[in-house]
Amino acid sequence: MSETKTVNRRYPNFSLLAKPSGPLCNLDCKYCFYLEKEAYFKENESSRYYMNEDTQETYVRQYLDAQKGAEITFAFQGGEPTLIGLPFFERQVELVEKYKQPFQRVQYSLQTNGTRINEEWCRFLKKHNVLVGLSIDGPPELHDHYRVSKGGQPTHGKVMRALHLLQEHGVEFNTLTVVNGLNASHGKEVYRFLKSTGSTFFQFIPIVERVDETGEELCTAPDLEEASEDFGIPEWNVKPKDFGQFYIDIYEEWIREDVGKIYVQMFDLQLGFEMGMPSTLCVYSKTCGAAGIMEHNGDVYSCDHFVYPEYKLGNIKDKTMEEMFESEMQHKFGQDKYDLLPEYCKSCEFLEQCYGGCPKHRFNKTPSGEPGLNYLCEGYKMFFGHIKPTMKFMADSLKRQQPPSQVMEWVKSGQMHESTGQAPQRNDPCPCGSGNKFKKCCGKSS
Numbered sequence: 479m480s481e482t483k484t485v486n487r488r489y490p491n492f493s494l495l496a497k498p499s500g501p502l503c504n505l506d507c508k509y510c511f512y513l514e515k516e517a518y519f520k521e522n523e524s525s526r527y528y529m530n531e532d533t534q535e536t537y538v539r540q541y542l543d544a545q546k547g548a549e550i551t552f553a554f555q556g557g558e559p560t561l562i563g564l565p566f567f568e569r570q571v572e573l574v575e576k577y578k579q580p581f582q583r584v585q586y587s588l589q590t591n592g593t594r595i596n597e598e599w600c601r602f603l604k605k606h607n608v609l610v611g612l613s614i615d616g617p618p619e620l621h622d623h624y625r626v627s628k629g630g631q632p633t634h635g636k637v638m639r640a641l642h643l644l645q646e647h648g649v650e651f652n653t654l655t656v657v658n659g660l661n662a663s664h665g666k667e668v669y670r671f672l673k674s675t676g677s678t679f680f681q682f683i684p685i686v687e688r689v690d691e692t693g694e695e696l697c698t699a700p701d702l703e704e705a706s707e708d709f710g711i712p713e714w715n716v717k718p719k720d721f722g723q724f725y726i727d728i729y730e731e732w733i734r735e736d737v738g739k740i741y742v743q744m745f746d747l748q749l750g751f752e753m754g755m756p757s758t759l760c761v762y763s764k765t766c767g768a769a770g771i772m773e774h775n776g777d778v779y780s781c782d783h784f785v786y787p788e789y790k791l792g793n794i795k796d797k798t799m800e801e802m803f804e805s806e807m808q809h810k811f812g813q814d815k816y817d818l819l820p821e822y823c824k825s826c827e828f829l830e831q832c833y834g835g836c837p838k839h840r841f842n843k844t845p846s847g848e849p850g851l852n853y854l855c856e857g858y859k860m861f862f863g864h865i866k867p868t869m870k871f872m873a874d875s876l877k878r879q880q881p882p883s884q885v886m887e888w889v890k891s892g893q894m895h896e897s898t899g900q901a902p903q904r905n906d907p908c909p910c911g912s913g914n915k916f917k918k919c920c921g922k923s924s
């Protein structure tokens with residue numbers, strides 16, 4: 479195994495999402511893009527999807543060796559990672575203690591559908607301070623439409639039972655909601671439901687997939703260099719305008735009631751941009767490539783959304799993680815996020831808030847026919863335009879060392895419109911730039 483120079487590394491603190499049970503899952507979510515990976519790996523027995531002890535030990539040792547910072551996170555996802563069983567994670571902690579350096583501080587995170595969480599799991603999660611991401615798409619009628627068991631049964635009740643167990647045991651958790659073709663038109667309903675659960679940190683992930691000419695099979699590896707019109711849009715996809723309005727509806731409630739109490743990942747990111755800070759999430763970074771994925775068998779890929787042969791960097795049994803992440807192949811993958819942006823995007827007023835979004839979603843063409851436009855572009859523009867006045871107010875407050883939460887009173891009092899020099903009537907276009915009428919946007923509470 480060859481050595482890799484560590485001087486001027488491109489990704490000195492890359493992250494690697496591990497899938498200990500591969501694509502295996504006990505649910506059959508209709509919109510899940512990862513279930514197709516069972517066919518990709520062509521395994522004959524489900525047990526063979528589980529990460530073996532040799533691979534796990536190599537993974538822990540290499541990952542700790544490759545990280546140059548003191549703060550290190552081992553993150554697990556699936557499929558459903560709890561399928562591999564609690565003993566795997568108990569051994570994970572033992573291996574970390576065996577290999578970590580005194581200066582290294584290790585944290586753990588686990589993304590789960592929650593259906594297998596019980597008292598024993600909760601005791602372990604609490605003991606080792608594991609941050610849990612719990613997948614839930616809203617109240618029962620919205621969640622159970624797509625998130626069903628292998629037998630097509632609803633799962634909302636099991637997820638809520640897990641949520642209550644996590645709370646009872648004091649386990650830190652956040653919620654992850656897939657924004658899809660159904661719940662996207664129920665933004666406030668979803669938001670209020672999540673608040674009612676006691677969660678205070680929300681992540682929203684848009685579902686954007688393409689299907690082939692049959693309308694059934696998901697398209698294979700995205701082509702980063704050209705947009706193709708030879709695909710269909712499945713019914714579970716969120717529509718661009720609905721995506722934008724979903725965030726606007728949530729933001730309107732948050733900006734009036736919950737600043738400083740509820741944390742929404744997208745809102746935190748956008749406030750950071752307004753403050754001149756770089757993105758902490760690859761989707762909205764200028765380039766990517768620092769967040770890879772490792773499958774159950776040790777195969778490493780450029781990104782969780784690009785688990786295809788074209789994007790396989792190697793296997794930890796043959797190469798070090800450092801070699802793979804410092805490779806020209808990975809560097810090109812990361813740089814392509816910006817280099818392949820159409821000029822239409824590079825001249826956009828919202829470029830630094832988006833940078834074209836996730837490359838997987840960039841399969842549309844610009845008005846002039848350039849490839850590489852994000853499918854969600856219209857929705858992004860709606861949302862970014864809408865939040866401009868209030869984001870600026872909060873950023874200015876922080877710069878003055880004042881709490882951004884004072885924006886709530888500013889909005890409710892109507893001073894926002896006075897400060898922008900606007901006196902909109904009910905049927906005028908909203909001055910925030912959303913494209914909606916004032917009465918249906920920022921004027922709702924007036």
